[in-house]
Amino acid sequence: MRKFRLLVLILVLAAPGWPAVATAAEERFPAPEFETQYEIPTPAHPHPRQDFFEYLDIAVLLAALGLAAFFAIKKRSRLGLFSLTFFSILYFGFFRHGCICPVGALQNVIFSFSGDYLLPLGVILFFALPLLFALFFGRVFCASVCPLGALQEAVIYKPIRLPQPIKHVLGLIPYLYLGLAVLFASTGSGFVICRFDPFVGFYRLSATPFMLLLGLGLLLTGIFIARPYCRFFCPYGVLLGIFSFFAKKHLSITPKECIHCRLCENACPVDAINPPSPRLYKTSKAQQIKHFGIFLAFVPLILATSGFGFSRLTDVLARQDRMVSLAERIHQEETNVATGNTLDSDAFRQEQTRVEDLYRQAARIRHKFYIGLWVFGLFFGLVISLKIIVLMQRPGRTDYTPDRFHCISCGRCMEYCPVQSDGSVTET
Amino acid sequence: MKKKNTNLTRREFIKDLFHKLLLLLLGSFVVSRFFKSAAAGYVWQIDPKKCVKCGRCATACVLTPSAVKCVHAFEICGYCNLCFGYFQPGALRLTADAENQLCPTGALQRRFVEDPFFEYTINEALCIGCGKCVKGCNLFGNGSLYLQVRHDRCKHCNECSIARVCAGRAFVRTPARKATFKNA
Numbered sequence: 001m002r003k004f005r006l007l008v009l010i011l012v013l014a015a016p017g018w019p020a021v022a023t024a025a026e027e028r029f030p031a032p033e034f035e036t037q038y039e040i041p042t043p044a045h046p047h048p049r050q051d052f053f054e055y056l057d058i059a060v061l062l063a064a065l066g067l068a069a070f071f072a073i074k075k076r077s078r079l080g081l082f083s084l085t086f087f088s089i090l091y092f093g094f095f096r097h098g099c100i101c102p103v104g105a106l107q108n109v110i111f112s113f114s115g116d117y118l119l120p121l122g123v124i125l126f127f128a129l130p131l132l133f134a135l136f137f138g139r140v141f142c143a144s145v146c147p148l149g150a151l152q153e154a155v156i157y158k159p160i161r162l163p164q165p166i167k168h169v170l171g172l173i174p175y176l177y178l179g180l181a182v183l184f185a186s187t188g189s190g191f192v193i194c195r196f197d198p199f200v201g202f203y204r205l206s207a208t209p210f211m212l213l214l215g216l217g218l219l220l221t222g223i224f225i226a227r228p229y230c231r232f233f234c235p236y237g238v239l240l241g242i243f244s245f246f247a248k249k250h251l252s253i254t255p256k257e258c259i260h261c262r263l264c265e266n267a268c269p270v271d272a273i274n275p276p277s278p279r280l281y282k283t284s285k286a287q288q289i290k291h292f293g294i295f296l297a298f299v300p301l302i303l304a305t306s307g308f309g310f311s312r313l314t315d316v317l318a319r320q321d322r323m324v325s326l327a328e329r330i331h332q333e334e335t336n337v338a339t340g341n342t343l344d345s346d347a348f349r350q351e352q353t354r355v356e357d358l359y360r361q362a363a364r365i366r367h368k369f370y371i372g373l374w375v376f377g378l379f380f381g382l383v384i385s386l387k388i389i390v391l392m393q394r395p396g397r398t399d400y401t402p403d404r405f406h407c408i409s410c411g412r413c414m415e416y417c418p419v420q421s422d423g424s425v426t427e428t
Numbered sequence: 429m430k431k432k433n434t435n436l437t438r439r440e441f442i443k444d445l446f447h448k449l450l451l452l453l454l455g456s457f458v459v460s461r462f463f464k465s466a467a468a469g470y471v472w473q474i475d476p477k478k479c480v481k482c483g484r485c486a487t488a489c490v491l492t493p494s495a496v497k498c499v500h501a502f503e504i505c506g507y508c509n510l511c512f513g514y515f516q517p518g519a520l521r522l523t524a525d526a527e528n529q530l531c532p533t534g535a536l537q538r539r540f541v542e543d544p545f546f547e548y549t550i551n552e553a554l555c556i557g558c559g560k561c562v563k564g565c566n567l568f569g570n571g572s573l574y575l576q577v578r579h580d581r582c583k584h585c586n587e588c589s590i591a592r593v594c595a596g597r598a599f600v601r602t603p604a605r606k607a608t609f610k611n612a
């Protein structure tokens with residue numbers, strides 16, 4: 001009888017679709033043989049969401065992106081974009097609870113290149129579709145589909161313009177954040193973007209006090225400094241910006257010709273309207289080329305300094321990895337630098353892995369951090385250099401146009417333009 | 429005027445070039461990943477063999493109370509009168525009085541079946557996933573109690589907050605379709 005029950009148990013446990021059962025069980029006490037009609041209950045194993053919902057999510061994302069592109073470019077409807085924002089808050093936010101959003105999917109993508117983690121189809125599309133749309137229609141994802149952006153969009157009330165230098169300096173943070181996220185995802189140390197997602201807590205209706213404060217703080221800031229997370233933190237925004245910069249079509253402020261009325265100048269909440277370039281420059285063209293040449297000579301220096309500087313952070317950042325910090329702790333315990341055990345070091349000893357193996361693994365991760373930080377540093381140096389080069393350019397713009405990198409296609413400026421689609425101008 | 433025109437077209441040309449380049453990049457990314465993709469998503473599961481009942485499941489989840497609950501594999505339970513998951517060590521009498529119970533919320537419920545057997549069930553609404561009972565049962569009993577992520581409660585965070593601090597590093601990303609561990 002007992003043998004039979006054990007056999008059944010093994011068969012049942014080995015059957016796919018059966019969630020985990022404590023298998024370390026030792027049968028210290030024999031299973032009872034009941035004399036009454038008692039039936040041994042089976043514990044309920046609630047299933048996660050059905051696959052169906054994943055396909056639904058993709059379909060809804062596609063539809064929302066299409067609609068946003070339609071409102072931004074064809075229909076030129078701010079109202080449409082704004083309504084879609086609320087739909088996104090409800091669907092991608094409260095119904096879907098945020099995860100996995102395109103912003104975070106970035107990390108899954110990187111992670112899938114390093115480990116034996118297979119990217120789910122849904123994650124591939126959630127990462128790629130907004131970029132694809134950005135490449136054809138600008139950042140329509142940011143306009144009204146992104147659940148993080150939508151929440152910030154809803155609180156914009158009296159946006160102010162930041163001084164240019166501050167804007168440029170703060171604008172570098174997303175590149176750092178992007179680099180950090182890629183570094184941590186590629187070393188398998190964790191998903192920083194998700195850890196510090198300030199808004200997902202609202203959607204889950206549950207957050208730690210710290211994240212709640214961060215989220216509230218950002219939303220409060222967002223009343224006056226529009227979309228603070230999007231502009232000064234969002235790492236996915238960097239990618240979207242690049243793709244949108246080379247977009248085939250892009251939202252335009254005016255339906256016909258810009259008449260330089262300057263009505264739209266202050267309309268943009270995220271300060272993404274480029275005014276026409278000045279006719280006269282203080283420096284001559286020749287001088288400008290000379291300055292450009294001098295700067296180019298400095299670029300290798302910038303890259304090298306940045307790369308070297310970042311690589312100095314190896315120890316600090318590698319320690320954020322669990323295996324590295326565990327290895328350090330075990331080492332301290334073995335060499336009696338630290339007294340007493342932590343829960344984690346106890347757990348490690350129970351596992352009976354060899355200490356040397358742990359050290360080797362930690363060293364491998366640390367090395368990945370070292371290489372990664374060099375790459376990160378070079379990348380950041382390149383970003384700074386490119387930014388300066390762009391600032392030195394004379395773009396030769398003749399009209400008021402959206403800055404394709406930073407414009408989030410919210411459509412506010414369109415409402416300010418007095419030019420009608422038939423070319424007539426309404427008096428204000 | 430003429431010069432400006434060529435200037436413009438050169439810019440347009442470069443833009444178009446980059447547009448195509450990015451499209452190619454994105455396309456090849458999707459195609460290459462597509463053939464190595466997983467059809468369904470992942471869920472977080474605890475490998476009970478690795479769990480050391482550190483208690484962090486109760487505190488680290490983004491939800492309060494935690495999405496991790498104690499689950500009972502009745503099949504391997506001894507239906508003991510003196511249950512090491514139910515009673516405080518050194519409990520004076522084997523009764524359901526609160527001071528005798530290990531569970532801080534009284535979520536583990538005891539029911540008489542027949543002499544000398546008792547059935548233990550978990551009231552999930554009360555369980556906070558602290559693992560105290562699991563620890564007792566694994567140390568001295570059959571180990572039929574274990575902690576597991578309950579997928580109807582779990583928000584399926586992209587990075588599980590408990591996984592990040594789990595002392596036994598017992599959290600595993602498991603394909604949602606076969607959330608299972610083979611019996612070793």
Ligand code: SF4
Binds near residue numbers: 143146149234240
């Ligand atoms: S910038 Fe980032 S957070 Fe903001 S709307 Fe765009 S993707 Fe979302």
Ligand code: SF4
Binds near residue numbers: 407413
């Ligand atoms: S659509 Fe207009 S107002 Fe909105 S971000 Fe772009 S430039 Fe600014």
Ligand code: SF4
Binds near residue numbers: 489491591
């Ligand atoms: S994935 Fe999120 S909700 Fe689920 S157990 Fe982990 S922290 Fe809790």
Ligand code: SF4
Binds near residue numbers: 485
């Ligand atoms: S955090 Fe990990 S080791 Fe601690 S109780 Fe939960 S599963 Fe077990």
